[in-house]
Amino acid sequence: MSTLLAAPPGTIPAPTIEYTQLAPMMLVFGAAIVGVLVEAFAPRHLRSAVHVPLTLLSLAGAFALTILLAVDGTRNVAAMGAVAVDGPSLFIHGTILVLAFVSVLLFNERLQFVSQAASVPGSTEEEDSLEEGAVQTEVYPLALFAIGGMLLFSAANDLLAMFVGLEVMSLPLYLLCGLARRRRLLSQEAAVKYFLLGAFSSAFFLYGMALIYGFAGSVDLAKINDALGSASGRDTLLYVGAALLGVGLLFKIGAAPFQAWKPDVYQGAPTPITALMASGTLVAAFGAVLRVFWVALGNLDWDWRPVMWGVAILTMVVGAILAITQTDIKRMLAYSSIAHAGFLLTGVIATGGPAQNEEALSGILFYLVAYGFTTVGAFAVVTMVRDAGGEAGHLSRWAGLGKRSPLLAGVFAFFLLAFAGIPLTSGFFGKYAVFAAAVSGGATPLVIVGVVSSAIAAFFYVRVIVLMFFSDPAPDGPTVDVSSMGTAAVVAVAAAATVVLGVLPQPVLDLADAAAHSLFVR
Amino acid sequence: MTTHYLVLSALLFSIGAIGVLIRRNAIVVFMCVELMLNAANLALVAFARMHGNLDGQIIAFFVMVVAAAEVVVGLAIIVTIFRTRRSASVDDVNLLKY
Numbered sequence A: 001m002s003t004l005l006a007a008p009p010g011t012i013p014a015p016t017i018e019y020t021q022l023a024p025m026m027l028v029f030g031a032a033i034v035g036v037l038v039e040a041f042a043p044r045h046l047r048s049a050v051h052v053p054l055t056l057l058s059l060a061g062a063f064a065l066t067i068l069l070a071v072d073g074t075r076n077v078a079a080m081g082a083v084a085v086d087g088p089s090l091f092i093h094g095t096i097l098v099l100a101f102v103s104v105l106l107f108n109e110r111l112q113f114v115s116q117a118a119s120v121p122g123s124t125e126e127e128d129s130l131e132e133g134a135v136q137t138e139v140y141p142l143a144l145f146a147i148g149g150m151l152l153f154s155a156a157n158d159l160l161a162m163f164v165g166l167e168v169m170s171l172p173l174y175l176l177c178g179l180a181r182r183r184r185l186l187s188q189e190a191a192v193k194y195f196l197l198g199a200f201s202s203a204f205f206l207y208g209m210a211l212i213y214g215f216a217g218s219v220d221l222a223k224i225n226d227a228l229g230s231a232s233g234r235d236t237l238l239y240v241g242a243a244l245l246g247v248g249l250l251f252k253i254g255a256a257p258f259q260a261w262k263p264d265v266y267q268g269a270p271t272p273i274t275a276l277m278a279s280g281t282l283v284a285a286f287g288a289v290l291r292v293f294w295v296a297l298g299n300l301d302w303d304w305r306p307v308m309w310g311v312a313i314l315t316m317v318v319g320a321i322l323a324i325t326q327t328d329i330k331r332m333l334a335y336s337s338i339a340h341a342g343f344l345l346t347g348v349i350a351t352g353g354p355a356q357n358e359e360a361l362s363g364i365l366f367y368l369v370a371y372g373f374t375t376v377g378a379f380a381v382v383t384m385v386r387d388a389g390g391e392a393g394h395l396s397r398w399a400g401l402g403k404r405s406p407l408l409a410g411v412f413a414f415f416l417l418a419f420a421g422i423p424l425t426s427g428f429f430g431k432y433a434v435f436a437a438a439v440s441g442g443a444t445p446l447v448i449v450g451v452v453s454s455a456i457a458a459f460f461y462v463r464v465i466v467l468m469f470f471s472d473p474a475p476d477g478p479t480v481d482v483s484s485m486g487t488a489a490v491v492a493v494a495a496a497a498t499v500v501l502g503v504l505p506q507p508v509l510d511l512a513d514a515a516a517h518s519l520f521v522r
Numbered sequence B: 001m002t003t004h005y006l007v008l009s010a011l012l013f014s015i016g017a018i019g020v021l022i023r024r025n026a027i028v029v030f031m032c033v034e035l036m037l038n039a040a041n042l043a044l045v046a047f048a049r050m051h052g053n054l055d056g057q058i059i060a061f062f063v064m065v066v067a068a069a070e071v072v073v074g075l076a077i078i079v080t081i082f083r084t085r086r087s088a089s090v091d092d093v094n095l096l097k098y
Helices: A019-041 A044-072 A087-105 A124-132 A139-155 A159-177 A184-216 A221-230 A235-253 A261-268 A271-296 A298-324 A329-349 A354-384 A406-420 A426-440 A444-470 A485-503 A506-517 B002-022 B026-051 B055-085
Strands: A076-078 A083-085 A385-387
Touching: A019 A044, A019 A076, A019 A083, A019 A139, A044 A087, A044 A139, A083 A087, A083 A139, A087 A139, A087 A271, A087 A354, A087 A485, A087 A506, A139 A159, A139 A271, A159 A184, A159 A235, A159 A271, A159 B055, A184 A221, A184 A235, A184 A261, A184 B002, A184 B026, A184 B055, A221 A271, A221 A298, A235 A271, A235 A298, A235 A329, A261 A271, A261 A329, A271 A298, A271 A329, A271 A354, A298 A329, A298 A444, A329 A354, A329 A426, A329 A444, A354 A385, A354 A406, A354 A426, A354 A485, A354 A506, A406 A426, A406 A444, A406 A485, A426 A444, A426 A485, B002 B026, B026 B055
Parallel strands: none
Antiparallel strands: A076 A083
16 A cells, blocks of 8 residues: 555556455355345345355355465465465365355254344234244345455455454344344344444454554554564554454454353354354454464564463363353353363464474364364254254253254264364364474463363363263253254264364364465465 | 644543443443544554555545444344333343353
């Protein structure tokens, strides 16, 4: 942008946009816009039939384009320095797209999403819309916008693109959170909480960006890094700005002390949206965290590392301990997600020389894939266990599920063991890769805290397994709804991924190594 | 000169942040968030002047667009919950806790 000033007056040099390198993102955004047009022009009964293939095909197409870019081997900064196309960003894009694809397979607008969002819960208006069979098919384009935002957020190479990506990702998610079909009060409450806290945290991010701009004179990540060595006398701007940026980013990954929104939002949101947030948003937010702290503030690591140590320890401990007291299955998984964010942060802290960075980065990338699949699978199981009032959220309703439907309970138990990091599951290799990198990066005490909180977390995972298999089912217990092919396929795919990554992790580890090898372009 | 604008911007940001924490009406909380965004805009424009480049001014335009989009989404959510509960107080949204 600053080069514009250098041109002689009267001429504006046209910016260059590398369309081929931005193709995955453009395809997703394009499909989202087409989805909005479908909402506007297609007759009501056709919309669902158009949206589902459109959404799935665009995500699959974007994934194929990402693979092509990865094979092609070009690694540079596209769109005038706004978007980085490098190994980590391509790997993260691929991960987000696959996880989004399986999350969208869980969408079922007649079962999970509100019939008419504007109707007041319990009103005659709502009953009318239910009778009429109205559906809110807007969820598909909204999800596509959110997914496109995730892609931009995780690959942004300047803070402005990152801020725009953050908002494009978050705004549709705020709306989607409020669209649950059952327990609408909880869902609306989750949307209000997520929105107010999310807007608050992005204001912090923005002010941090303004201060960093004041320090460096640019929002380009590489130029910020250059300015760390040269600009002097404005250090206050840098430190306060970095802290505020950190608040905004740590909020998005749900690290303590900014984790309060996560359980509420995960519980209240429609479960497919929770799956999308728990997998895609977390992956995207870690992409952004790595980019800000490793690329822009990489030379400042002596200053941010002690703070991150505290945040990581607090996040792991808070996530593991508060999960024990939960009685709602989605809330428990939310606290588990907080603990996992803490484990991932130990990898973010493990910086050092290039080889060390590479090891830590590849560990984080593998962990994100492993955790993403398992968490989507777990939430898919949650959507299947239903009773008269919708999903059976309370843990006591899950008692004896293992006797009623051993297969589903067995798969869920397997997912929980993967969260705990038991060997032969993907969770074990994820944790091993991140913790090994943290040890060689000199963060051994952090790893000890991580292992201890994994042990605490294993306690409540096992408690759920015991509840499912060793207690008697209630006579009016929930039934297992296997009517949706999509949901069953998601559970099968997630279970397969959890097994394969736990038994034969090498191909994905190699892929993560290759992606991490070039580190981040600057 | 820049310092004056920065002090004003920091004041606005703090007023906004304190407002978010202590006000009870969701609309007022949201207005306080908007105040924080505008404080950031003021800082960006002041820094653009200080550095003599246009980046900060351009970013301020982006922020305005984002803030407008946020108003659309935010008011939709707040109005929906107001219609349900006949209240926009953030103390009343207390079904989800612990």
